[in-house]
Amino acid sequence: MDEDGYQIYPSWTKRPVVIGHEFAGKVAAIGAQVTDFKVGDLVTAEQLHWCGKCAICRKGLYNHCRNMGRLGFVTNGAFAQYVAVKEKHVWNINGFKEIFGSEDDACEAGAVIEPTGIAYNGLFSRSGGFMPGATVVIYGAGPIGLASIALARLAGASQVIAFELSPSRQTLAREMGADVVYSPEELAKQGTSPHQVVLDLTAGYGADMHVECTGLPKVILPEIEQALAVNSKVVNLGRRAGTTPSTLSIYQDTGSQSFGSLGHTGYGTFGYIIKLMSTGRLNMRKMITARFPLERAAEAVTSLANREGGKVMVKI
Numbered sequence: 001m002d003e004d005g006y007q008i009y010p011s012w013t014k015r016p017v018v019i020g021h022e023f024a025g026k027v028a029a030i031g032a033q034v035t036d037f038k039v040g041d042l043v044t045a046e047q048l049h050w051c052g053k054c055a056i057c058r059k060g061l062y063n064h065c066r067n068m069g070r071l072g073f074v075t076n077g078a079f080a081q082y083v084a085v086k087e088k089h090v091w092n093i094n095g096f097k098e099i100f101g102s103e104d105d106a107c108e109a110g111a112v113i114e115p116t117g118i119a120y121n122g123l124f125s126r127s128g129g130f131m132p133g134a135t136v137v138i139y140g141a142g143p144i145g146l147a148s149i150a151l152a153r154l155a156g157a158s159q160v161i162a163f164e165l166s167p168s169r170q171t172l173a174r175e176m177g178a179d180v181v182y183s184p185e186e187l188a189k190q191g192t193s194p195h196q197v198v199l200d201l202t203a204g205y206g207a208d209m210h211v212e213c214t215g216l217p218k219v220i221l222p223e224i225e226q227a228l229a230v231n232s233k234v235v236n237l238g239r240r241a242g243t244t245p246s247t248l249s250i251y252q253d254t255g256s257q258s259f260g261s262l263g264h265t266g267y268g269t270f271g272y273i274i275k276l277m278s279t280g281r282l283n284m285r286k287m288i289t290a291r292f293p294l295e296r297a298a299e300a301v302t303s304l305a306n307r308e309g310g311k312v313m314v315k316i
Contacts, residue, residue: 042092049070
């Protein structure tokens with residue numbers, strides 16, 4: 001929020017709108033032209049509703065569609081008994097019931113595919129990933145940061161280093177696969193900083209990939225830029241309005257690259273995550289720390305004000 005109490009969010013929104021964009025559920029009804037789904041299927045859906053017709057979509061860059069609809073931001077979302085979604089944005093998760101044991105647990109797993117997809121898109125589709133054995137640093141351990149940690153571990157990082165202020169999220173970061181987790185506040189008290197920790201843990205070489213998930217680039221980017229390995233990648237997943245100063249010569253000197261990453265659609269992202277979760281290689285339900293009924297949805301949202309805990313689930 002800004003100093004006058006207005007929301008600062010640098011993306012598309014329309015008010016009034018029913019919020020809720022990370023969800024899964026059971027198909028209650030289908031349109032006459034729907035062919036790939038039936039009533040009773042367990043499904044999840046992409047939140048970014050690309051048109052498929054504009055010049056950008058025709059290049060395959062669906063996350064940047066010129067006519068983008070955003071479920072829960074522009075069109076009514078999932079904090080409701082029912083939500084309507086076009087077939088092309090829907091994914092089948094029937095197989096989750098066998099893996100997770102019940103329809104309820106399967107839907108919980110389906111509901112965390114969307115934030116996991118944002119991390120997947122940034123780490124792999126957008127930036128091209130990293131070599132097995134690389135050192136990866138995650139800044140911020142909210143849901144997208146936690147997903148980044150899990151994916152980096154799964155993809156073969158030799159070291160996954162995380163920085164997070166919240167003690168509860170520090171614990172979650174370790175559970176999701178971080179080798180070490182540090183509090184920037186505690187480091188400051190000790191007279192050191194995140195970039196120095198990264199350099200110490202990499203024998204002075206720096207990290208191969210840095211993933212910004214805090215939404216505080218003015219604070220984090222200077223730390224990242226002091227710990228870039230040669231030919232490293234910076235993946236920007238956090239969202240923040242305004243200008244962030246950057247020292248471009250550092251990227252030139254190290255041959256490093258910075259990637260702006262937006263969204264989770266295209267490239268088969270949802271499909272790959274569903275496969276990983278269906279085979280038991282990825283369990284993103286571990287980041288769910290609270291569950292609220294729909295009638296307490298407002299309480300669920302305000303419970304995140306202190307940035308404690310991981311993913312908060314609203315359930316019908």
